[in-house]
Amino acid sequence: MAETLSVSIWRGGAEGAFRAYQVPHRASQTVLDVVTWVQRNLEPTLSYRFACRVGMCGSCAMTVNGRPRWTCRSHVSAVAPDLRLEIAPLRNLPVIKDLACDMTGFFEKWQRAEGRFKGGLSRRDPVERILPDAPQRRAADAAIQCINCGVCNAACDVVAWNPDYLGPAALNRAWSLQNDGRDRARVERLRAVATAAGCHACHSQQGCALHCPKHLNPTASIAGLKAASFKAVFKGEL
Template sequence: MTKATFNIWRGDGGAGELVEYTVEVNEGEVVLDVLHRLQATQAPDLAVRWNCKAGKCGSCSMEINGRPRLSCMTRMNTFEPDEVITVTPMRTFPVIRDLVCDVSYNYEKARQIPSFTPDPGTEPGDFRMQQSDVQRMQEFRKCIECFLCNDVCHVIRDHEENKEHFSGPRYLMRVAELEMHPEDTADRRVIAQDEFGLGYCNITKCCTEVCPENIKITDNSLIPLKERVADRKYDPLVWLGEKIGVRKGLRKDTPVVPNTKPPASSGPA
């Protein structure tokens, strides 16, 4: 058994400060274990959100030495023996108390995304998908909604005003998942750009770097979605088709049919 020095942010949405603790550490423990020991021995009022302690619920997201991480998956043996470990709440979201943040912003964005929209004439049992499409959907569905990708995204981390127009990488990935689904008939390229702020993303890949599920958020969802939006907006044939449609009295937002979406193979495998 050894001892470690922790600087933990204590306070609420109004004000707070880093408080230093010296706490015992056992072999094989993770940061969340140490936080629980602090609650049991020195700081019973320390607020920490957690649930599964297995890296699958996303509840224990926080920033450890300045990096957004899951405390239940951050092993103590990855730090130097005399290293001071600083633990703070996620900085992109309002603090409720201590290490617990209000992440309701994320759920508000989730509710704004139109749900899966299959062809009304197709029964669920009639769906047929290529294995590459199945694998693509499964990668996106691995998300545990820890919101570390949204936390590290500088578009909303450094610019509070962007939260109104930008849904962040987590839910742009959801839009991409539905747009790439071969059985989804809705054209989500317009809302991706106009309602969810895809244009704000400058593909720094910081969201991919912090994803505990190793989802290639940037390469497999954001970049392909940007390509689809660019094709629709700047492709001269698409532009000509819209002009012809307007002359025939059709609205540009006329509901799309399954054949008008790009083939599913245009996304990453």
């Protein structure tokens, strides 16, 4: 294909500017391919993150033509039919350089939301039986496929307004653990997320659900947490 893409890529940190590049268009080309081509051929100092290139690791998310996307599985033909691409770092995270964001705060929020499994059994106990079609297991299924890419966090206006807000990714993770029958930290986790900077801050705008590349619905998970916290107040757990 002889066509050329007009690409502008963010260069610099929080203070910086877009720089324009011409990149050859190829069949089945992804946005990540474009960034890689620019780094190998035009701009060796261009910083960006990727690892698996097949939509599993969650490290290559960027803002593509104004929308947060996983770049390794976003085809140029689908996201830039007019052959113009503007590629910027993810929103709502501090920019380190070029397209690389500092994810520290994002993952700290997972910890603040008690986003880790806390079991009650030791290796001497028999393995707990979880029936695949139990309602709780199915509810966990709906939220479990998150790859931590940060796209939902970038799509969320509440995160932009309130930097303390735990955000859709951490709350979605918390909800999948609330539905894990083997977990023993249900009340503790609910205390961590049922705050004004936690699930109660969500406006149900569903930007997260619209942009999640895995088609998860963090808004639904957050609604689950809201309902659980409502019940927990009457049980005296909160």
